[in-house]
Amino acid sequence: xxxxxxxxxxxxxxxxxxxxxxxxxxxxxxxxxxxxxxxxxxxxxxxxxxxxxxxxxxxxxxxxxxxxxxxxxxxxxxxxxxxxxxxxxxxxxxxxxxxxxxxxxxxxxxxxxxxxxxxxxxxxxxxxxxxxxxxxxxxxxxxxxxxxxxxxxxxxxxxxxxxxxxxxxxxxxxxxxxxxxxxxxxxxxxxxxxxxxxxxxxxxxxxxxxxxxx
Amino acid sequence: xxxxxxxxxxxxxxxxxxxxxxxxxxxxxxxxxxxxxxxxxxxxxxxxxxxxxxxxxxxxxxxxxxxxxxxxxxxxxxxxxxxxxxxxxxxxxxxxxxxxxxxxxxxxxxxxxxxxxxxxxxxxxxxxxxxxxxxxxxxxxxxxxxxxxxxxxxxxxxxxxxxxxxxxxxxxxxxxxxxxxxxxxxxxxxxxxxxxxxxxxxxxxxxxxxxxxx
Amino acid sequence: xxxxxxxxxxxxxxxxxxxxxxxxxxxxxxxxxxxxxxxxxxxxxxxxxxxxxxxxxxxxxxxxxxxxxxxxxxxxxxxxxxxxxxxxxxxxxxxxxxxxxxxxxxxxxxxxxxxxxxxxxxxxxxxxxxxxxxxxxxxxxxxxxxxxxxxxxxxxxxxxxxxxxxxxxxxxxxxxxxxxxxxxxxxxxxxxxxxxxxxxxxxxxxxxxxxxxx
Amino acid sequence: xxxxxxxxxxxxxxxxxxxxxxxxxxxxxxxxxxxxxxxxxxxxxxxxxxxxxxxxxxxxxxxxxxxxxxxxxxxxxxxxxxxxxxxxxxxxxxxxxxxxxxxxxxxxxxxxxxxxxxxxxxxxxxxxxxxxxxxxxxxxxxxxxxxxxxxxxxxxxxxxxxxxxxxxxxxxxxxxxxxxxxxxxxxxxxxxxxxxxxxxxxxxxxxxxxxxxx
DNA sequence: TATGAATGAGACTTCATTCAT
DNA sequence: CATGAATGAAGTCTCATTCAT
Numbered sequence: 001x002x003x004x005x006x007x008x009x010x011x012x013x014x015x016x017x018x019x020x021x022x023x024x025x026x027x028x029x030x031x032x033x034x035x036x037x038x039x040x041x042x043x044x045x046x047x048x049x050x051x052x053x054x055x056x057x058x059x060x061x062x063x064x065x066x067x068x069x070x071x072x073x074x075x076x077x078x079x080x081x082x083x084x085x086x087x088x089x090x091x092x093x094x095x096x097x098x099x100x101x102x103x104x105x106x107x108x109x110x111x112x113x114x115x116x117x118x119x120x121x122x123x124x125x126x127x128x129x130x131x132x133x134x135x136x137x138x139x140x141x142x143x144x145x146x147x148x149x150x151x152x153x154x155x156x157x158x159x160x161x162x163x164x165x166x167x168x169x170x171x172x173x174x175x176x177x178x179x180x181x182x183x184x185x186x187x188x189x190x191x192x193x194x195x196x197x198x199x200x201x202x203x204x205x206x207x208x209x210x211x212x213x214x
Numbered sequence: 215x216x217x218x219x220x221x222x223x224x225x226x227x228x229x230x231x232x233x234x235x236x237x238x239x240x241x242x243x244x245x246x247x248x249x250x251x252x253x254x255x256x257x258x259x260x261x262x263x264x265x266x267x268x269x270x271x272x273x274x275x276x277x278x279x280x281x282x283x284x285x286x287x288x289x290x291x292x293x294x295x296x297x298x299x300x301x302x303x304x305x306x307x308x309x310x311x312x313x314x315x316x317x318x319x320x321x322x323x324x325x326x327x328x329x330x331x332x333x334x335x336x337x338x339x340x341x342x343x344x345x346x347x348x349x350x351x352x353x354x355x356x357x358x359x360x361x362x363x364x365x366x367x368x369x370x371x372x373x374x375x376x377x378x379x380x381x382x383x384x385x386x387x388x389x390x391x392x393x394x395x396x397x398x399x400x401x402x403x404x405x406x407x408x409x410x411x412x413x414x415x416x417x418x419x420x421x422x423x424x425x426x427x428x
Numbered sequence: 429x430x431x432x433x434x435x436x437x438x439x440x441x442x443x444x445x446x447x448x449x450x451x452x453x454x455x456x457x458x459x460x461x462x463x464x465x466x467x468x469x470x471x472x473x474x475x476x477x478x479x480x481x482x483x484x485x486x487x488x489x490x491x492x493x494x495x496x497x498x499x500x501x502x503x504x505x506x507x508x509x510x511x512x513x514x515x516x517x518x519x520x521x522x523x524x525x526x527x528x529x530x531x532x533x534x535x536x537x538x539x540x541x542x543x544x545x546x547x548x549x550x551x552x553x554x555x556x557x558x559x560x561x562x563x564x565x566x567x568x569x570x571x572x573x574x575x576x577x578x579x580x581x582x583x584x585x586x587x588x589x590x591x592x593x594x595x596x597x598x599x600x601x602x603x604x605x606x607x608x609x610x611x612x613x614x615x616x617x618x619x620x621x622x623x624x625x626x627x628x629x630x631x632x633x634x635x636x637x638x639x640x641x642x
Numbered sequence: 643x644x645x646x647x648x649x650x651x652x653x654x655x656x657x658x659x660x661x662x663x664x665x666x667x668x669x670x671x672x673x674x675x676x677x678x679x680x681x682x683x684x685x686x687x688x689x690x691x692x693x694x695x696x697x698x699x700x701x702x703x704x705x706x707x708x709x710x711x712x713x714x715x716x717x718x719x720x721x722x723x724x725x726x727x728x729x730x731x732x733x734x735x736x737x738x739x740x741x742x743x744x745x746x747x748x749x750x751x752x753x754x755x756x757x758x759x760x761x762x763x764x765x766x767x768x769x770x771x772x773x774x775x776x777x778x779x780x781x782x783x784x785x786x787x788x789x790x791x792x793x794x795x796x797x798x799x800x801x802x803x804x805x806x807x808x809x810x811x812x813x814x815x816x817x818x819x820x821x822x823x824x825x826x827x828x829x830x831x832x833x834x835x836x837x838x839x840x841x842x843x844x845x846x847x848x849x850x851x852x853x854x855x856x
Numbered sequence: 857t858a859t860g861a862a863t864g865a866g867a868c869t870t871c872a873t874t875c876a877t
Numbered sequence: 878c879a880t881g882a883a884t885g886a887a888g889t890c891t892c893a894t895t896c897a898t
Contacts, residue, residue, distance in 0.1 A: 019877090020882060041339070044867060055884040060869065121335065125255075160404075163389045168408055171385030175377045178338075190374075190412065194382055197411005198404065234857090258892055260860095269859035270894080280893065447898090448861060469767070472888055483863040488890060549763065552820075553683075588832075591817045596836055599813030603805045606766075618802075618840065622810055625839005626832065662878090686871055688881095697880035698873080708872065 009068040009131045024062050027052045031073050036114040040122060045069070070122050071131045077119060078135050081108045085142055094149025095201065101146065102191050105169050106184055113177030120170055140166070153200045161199075168194050238276050238286075241266045245287050250328040254336060259283070284336050285345045291333060292349050295322045299356055308363025309415065315360065316405050319383050320398055327391030334384055354380070367414045375413075382408050437496040437559045440489065452490050455480045459501050464542040468550060473497070498550050499559045505547060506563050509536045513570055522577025523629065529574065530619050533597050534612055541605030548598055568594070581628045589627075596622050666704050666714075669694045673715050678756040682764060687711070712764050713773045719761060720777050723750045727784055736791025737843065743788065744833050747811050748826055755819030762812055782808070795842040803841075810836050 030052035034043045045066055049056040063069040081104065088100040109116040122128055129136070143162045147155055155161040172191050181187060244266035248257045259280055263270040277283045298318045305311040323330045336342055343350075354376045361369055361376070369375040386405050395401060439452075458480035462471045473494055477484040491497040509532065516528040537544045550556055557564075568590045575583055575590070583589040600619050609615060672694035676685045687708055691698040705711045726746045733739040751758045764770055771778075785804045789797055797803040814833050823829060 023882075039339075045869085046867075056869080057871085057884050058882075061882070061884095064869095066868070160393070160395075163393065164386050164404060164408075167385035167389040168382050171381035172378050175381040176374075179374070179377065181374075190378060193414060194378075194408045194412040198408040200407060202416050237858095259894080260892070263860090270861095271859050271896085272857080274894070275857070451861075467767075473890080474888070484890080485863050485892085486861075489861070489863095492890095494889070588821070588823075591821065592814050592832060592836075595813035595817040596810050599809035600806050603809040604802075607802070607805065609802075618806060621842060622806075622836045622840040626836040628835060630844050665879095687873080688871070691881095699875085699880050700878080702873070703878070 009064065009071045009128070020062075023052075023054060023058055027054065027059055027062065027069070028073055028076055031069050032077075032112070032115050035073070035118045036112065039118055067127055067131075070119075071128055074119050074123055074128070074132055075135060077108075077112075077115070078132075078139075081105075082135065082139060084108070085139065088142060089145055094146050094152040095196075097146040097149065098152075098195060098199075099188075099192060101143070102169065102188050102195065103184075106173055106187050106191065109170075109173040109177055110182060110184060110187070113180075117174045117177050120174055147199075151201075155199070164198060165195055168198065234276070237266075237268060237272060241268065241273055241276065241283070242287055242290055245283055246291075246326070246329050249287070249332045250326060253328075254332055281341050281345075284333075285342055288333050288337055288342070288346055289349060291322075291326075291329070292346075292353075295319075296349065296353060296356075298322070299353060302356060303359055308360050308366040309410075311360040311363065312366075312409065312413075313402075313406060315357070316383065316402055316409065317398075320387055320401050320405065323384075323387040323391055324396060324398060324401070327388075327394075331388045331391050334388055361413075365415075369413070378412060379409055382412065437492065437499045437556070439496065439500060440492045448490075451480075451482060451486055455482065455487055455490065455497070456501055456504055459497050460505075460540070460543050463501070463546045464540065467546055495555055495559075498547075499556055502547050502551055502556070502560055503563060505536075505540075505543070506560075506567075509533075510563065510567060512536070513567065516570060517573055522574050522580040523624075525574040525577065526580075526623065526627075527616075527620060529571070530597065530616050530623065531612075534601055534615050534619065537598075537601040537605055538610060538612060538615070541602075541608075545602045545605050548602055575627075579629075583627070592626060593623055596626065662704070665694075665696060665700060669696065669701055669704065669711070670715055670718055673711055674719075674754070674757050677715070677760045678754060682760055709769055709773075712761075713770055716761050716765055716770070716774055717777060719750075719754075719757070720774075720781075723747075724777065724781060726750070727781060730784060731787055736788050736794040737838075739788040739791065740794070740837060740841075741830075741834060743785070744811065744830055744837065745826075748815055748829050748833065751812075751815040751819055752824060752826060752829070755816075755822075759816050759819050762816060789841075797841070806840060807837055810840065 027048065031043070031048045034048050034051055038047075045059055046056055048069070049059045052059070059069070063072060084104045084107075085101055088097040088104070091097040091100050123132055123136075140162045143165060144158055146152065147158065147161060169191055172194060173187065176187050241262065245257070245262045248262050248265055259273055260270050262283070263273045266273070273283070277286060295318065298321075299315055302311040302314040302318070305314050337346055357376045357379060358372055360366065361372065383405060386408060387401065390401050455476065459471070459476045462476050462479055466475075473487055474484055476497070477487045480487070487497070491500060512532045512535075513529055516525040516532070519525040519528050551560055551564075571590045571593060572586055574580065575586065597619055600622060601615065604615050669690065673685070673690045676690050676693055687701055688698050690711070691701045694701070701711070705714060723746065726749075727743055730739040730742040730746070733742050765774055765778075782804045785807060786800055788794065789800065789803060811833060814836060815829065818829050
């Protein structure tokens, strides 16, 4: 490359006027919509700018490059999600916390399934994963805190387990999104079965409430 | 033009001379290696041809376009896998069949993890998924046949279940590949737990071999 | 930047077919003409390609980037020049060698003054100077060999002297080019005076060998 | 548009309030520093404004376009220099005047070598050279006045000679700047040799003043 | 059939300049 | 007057694909 100084993917400038804040929001939403509609293949900065009703220059005023846009979008989506996810830590038991987490994830993914799926994918590209490391770490920390609860069987390798849980969660929910599912209850139940199974939480008499023993 | 006429993705010709067959194989392997090394980002037809030691023209002789190349590669990888996977149907019980399937999948993915992951992703792109529908259907049929065995709890929606199983399988194994894992046993066990859990197969005394009761 | 791997400025590929050789030559000549006409400001790869009657792609097939094109052009011009310049070493005396060098330089610069001037400037840009280091070194070596001749006063710092000689040579000839001069004899004489003066070669009876006074 | 309407390059307004004067000075100094640091390549109006701590808008308040900024900078640097250079005319002899001029030039160039070099180059761009014609003429007039002194050999073409002197002067001093030299004495001596040589001022017994022969 | 040179649409990005606040 | 957000023309470069040899 001729002029390829590696640039930060962080937003270029913090908007100082409310007009700018609006512009940034508009651009992000436009990006989201393009991503939903045409996927990463069909997304390009000119199109995003056009759809946002601004010049390309404006886009580059706030995002140093295309990837930074994706990162920002990921973060925007992640922010809401993370706040809700943290609520899981208030649950009394590990299992309830996990259910909470699942519910939140399912909810998040089902709100804008196409977008969520597209981002899920992009987030794995090294260039981007790198930028998102912090957010990702925060989310994983939540999981870790759940896993150490008393009612969750101890896991040999926390790292691996965390990765796996996230992967499975995403996999099922993404697949659901792809099929256009919208029944949250069913989806949550399926995810739960997989995750609980993975964790070795055997629920021998799950469905039928037992009558009191003599 | 970059992406103009929609063309068939099927290989342009079935090579009938062994020389041609050899060429196709060479190209495919080159594509595989490029995919492994540089990911989809870094893969391009010129590079693949060069690495294969043929002119780009030759590549286009056998593959009408880039996607066709990916499809063919997917199929090549899928073929071996599918044969082994079919073996699962010979297992006496559903659970054993599932274990068999898992073992085969894990084995497959761990052979060339980077390639497998890259393909997993590409296979979801609509243009490609479409072409791969048949192979995918065949694989899913195997799963279906396993799921109807007596020792597997009946599933409400076969379609969904199948999708989910595949998704979870891939998710965990891909994550493992990404981390560079290579312990097949551990990986199989984790996948099993998730899948069996998902299917509602509770295994109340799984790990510790019980001592004979008096 | 996102994709800015620093690329070599060396030509990308050696043309293997004579058609390609022709293309490269055409592109270079087009670049030369654009440079002459519009200067570096007005030169851009699209224009060069258009003027050469080829697609931009072809340009980038042989030159990884714009700078590489400049470098190649510099080298093309330098090659002829250098061969002639080396001839100076065959001159019997240092002063004659220097005159030879001056004559050659003047000749070179006056052939395509605008081009020569434009290149002179570009060659100082660090990115390019770097690539041209070898050629430059070779030329300076010629000068060095001249400077150590017996009839040239010893110089304190060879490096500096060499630089200065080249700088002065260029400066005067470029200025002449800018004014549209074409009288080689006069130009050579002016340059000689400056260079010989710089070197401390006093030529008390320069032009007409005086006959002994009575 | 990038380069559309040809506009006057003169500063848009003569600042009459000291605040404005201050702003202009700040902008010019910022431009100087950017030019020194990043060269013309890396200089752009937004950056200059930012470095000056003003909005781009303000920059355009005082300079109708980028070139006007360069011109103004050139003039700022030239002004000091010119005043000092005029002092040469007070010298008793032409040769002393020339030495004076050389000393002043060397001094000027060595104060901010990077800036001086960058400007030297820019000043040759036609768009700018045009605006600077007046200043340049004034400087050349000084040289002309020196050249007609009795102790300077008559020159055939005053124009050419003047150009050449300036070119040589610049060439050597720029080269020195590029190498990071800082020994003014040595530099002045080298320049003198070249210029005096060019003018045909032979200094047959330069160093040791010979005693009169019998 | 094989080759690889040629193509050009289109993606990304920059930066001089304008203008509403 | 100052500001800085917005603009978009223009330039650089890539890569899937074609086609003459």
